[in-house]
Amino acid sequence: MSDHVPLARPADELSSAWAARFHWFDAYFAVVGVGVAVFALQTAASPARGWAAVVLVGGIAVLYVTLGRRFMRDEDDGWAGVAYLAGAFVLYTAAVTQVSGASFALFALCPQCFMVLPARWAIPADTAFASVHVVVLWFVEHDPGLIVELLPSVVMIVAVTSIIGTWSQRVLRQSDDRAALIRELAASRAEVARLGMLAERQRLAGDIHDTIAQGLSSVVMLIQAARAERDPALADGHLALALDTARDNLGEARALVAALTPALLDGRSLVDALRRLSPALTVRGDVRPLSTGVDVVLLRAAQEALTNARKHAGGEASVALGYEPAAVSLTVTDPGPGFDPLATTSGYGLSGMRARVEQVGGVLTVSSSPTGPTTVSVEVPV
Numbered sequence: 001m002s003d004h005v006p007l008a009r010p011a012d013e014l015s016s017a018w019a020a021r022f023h024w025f026d027a028y029f030a031v032v033g034v035g036v037a038v039f040a041l042q043t044a045a046s047p048a049r050g051w052a053a054v055v056l057v058g059g060i061a062v063l064y065v066t067l068g069r070r071f072m073r074d075e076d077d078g079w080a081g082v083a084y085l086a087g088a089f090v091l092y093t094a095a096v097t098q099v100s101g102a103s104f105a106l107f108a109l110c111p112q113c114f115m116v117l118p119a120r121w122a123i124p125a126d127t128a129f130a131s132v133h134v135v136v137l138w139f140v141e142h143d144p145g146l147i148v149e150l151l152p153s154v155v156m157i158v159a160v161t162s163i164i165g166t167w168s169q170r171v172l173r174q175s176d177d178r179a180a181l182i183r184e185l186a187a188s189r190a191e192v193a194r195l196g197m198l199a200e201r202q203r204l205a206g207d208i209h210d211t212i213a214q215g216l217s218s219v220v221m222l223i224q225a226a227r228a229e230r231d232p233a234l235a236d237g238h239l240a241l242a243l244d245t246a247r248d249n250l251g252e253a254r255a256l257v258a259a260l261t262p263a264l265l266d267g268r269s270l271v272d273a274l275r276r277l278s279p280a281l282t283v284r285g286d287v288r289p290l291s292t293g294v295d296v297v298l299l300r301a302a303q304e305a306l307t308n309a310r311k312h313a314g315g316e317a318s319v320a321l322g323y324e325p326a327a328v329s330l331t332v333t334d335p336g337p338g339f340d341p342l343a344t345t346s347g348y349g350l351s352g353m354r355a356r357v358e359q360v361g362g363v364l365t366v367s368s369s370p371t372g373p374t375t376v377s378v379e380v381p382v
Contacts, residue, residue: 114165
């Protein structure tokens with residue numbers, strides 16, 4: 001198929017994707033924490049120092065569960081993230097003073113700096129965490145040669161985490177921008193639908209004013225004239241004219257109702273009306289009543305699509321109606337040959353159908369090719 005116009009996803013899907021996959025970060029941080037604890041116990045100068053380091057690393061884990069995780073997962077604002085990093089820094093520094101091997105916690109703490117802070121603040125925080133080991137060894141060993149040996153690893157840790165962290169923040173920012181754009185487009189579509197409904201109401205108000213309202217005013221005036229008339233013949237003439245005017249207005253009212261409600265929906269459900277158009281209708285989901293506006297839009301879309309199929313396709317079209325929890329969909333598929341949806345046409349069919357669907361907040365999808373089948377899909381939120 002040469003063309004596919006996708007349905008818009010809910011705007012909150014992009015923002016919820018981060019939270020839905022955050023358990024992978026939980027697992028990674030847990031593996032790092034357990035590894036650091038085991039390594040500290042194995043390499044500590046004494047069991048007391050090893051267990052002290054384990055307790056301090058466990059304190060970081062508790063702080064992460066109670067404060068840091070919620071901040072990172074839900075992307076909250078405020079000082080909770082800074083408070084978490086400050087507490088983790090104190091506990092981490094204390095753990096390194098007990099066992100130098102506790103510095104392997106950097107594999108979890110350095111990425112967290114970029115999950116909490118913007119890059120311009122995350123890089124200094126990252127540098128501070130990575131420098132703790134060197135500073136502690138300076139006060140313990142007082143060996144400049146050892147410090148020089150460790151500096152390249154510190155620089156590498158800061159460089160690698162800064163590059164990856166900055167790139168990750170840029171990707172997330174682009175996702176947020178996309179989510180904001182989707183929300184803006186959804187709001188614009190809703191506004192277009194509202195303006196379309198307002199224009200339709202104004203049109204109907206004008207039709208009613210120009211026909212029924214003026215006709216009823218004439219009826220009232222003729223009846224008043226008949227009541228005031230002393231000559232019975234003239235009074236009968238006024239009443240006869242009022243009766244003719246009332247009949248004309250009744251016809252106008254019926255015409256307006258017929259224009260608003262298709263004859264196929266007169267006393268029938270949407271499923272029954274569609275089955276009169278296509279006896280082989282397929283229905284998915286639990287059938288439930290919809291608003292009159294949605295019924296009319298779906299029925300008109302089916303009529304237009306089936307009319308186009310009869311004109312241009314070589315076989316019978318299939319119709320499917322699907323009831324979802326938050327939407328209802330209509331799909332009409334014919335065997336072809338189809339057309340190029342990107343080609344400019346002078347007809348009003350598809351453009352009029354799309355405008356009608358958008359007035360109720362729905363989306364029209366057209367998939368076709370000059371040599372293949374054509375599928376017209378409508379999805380309307382309910």
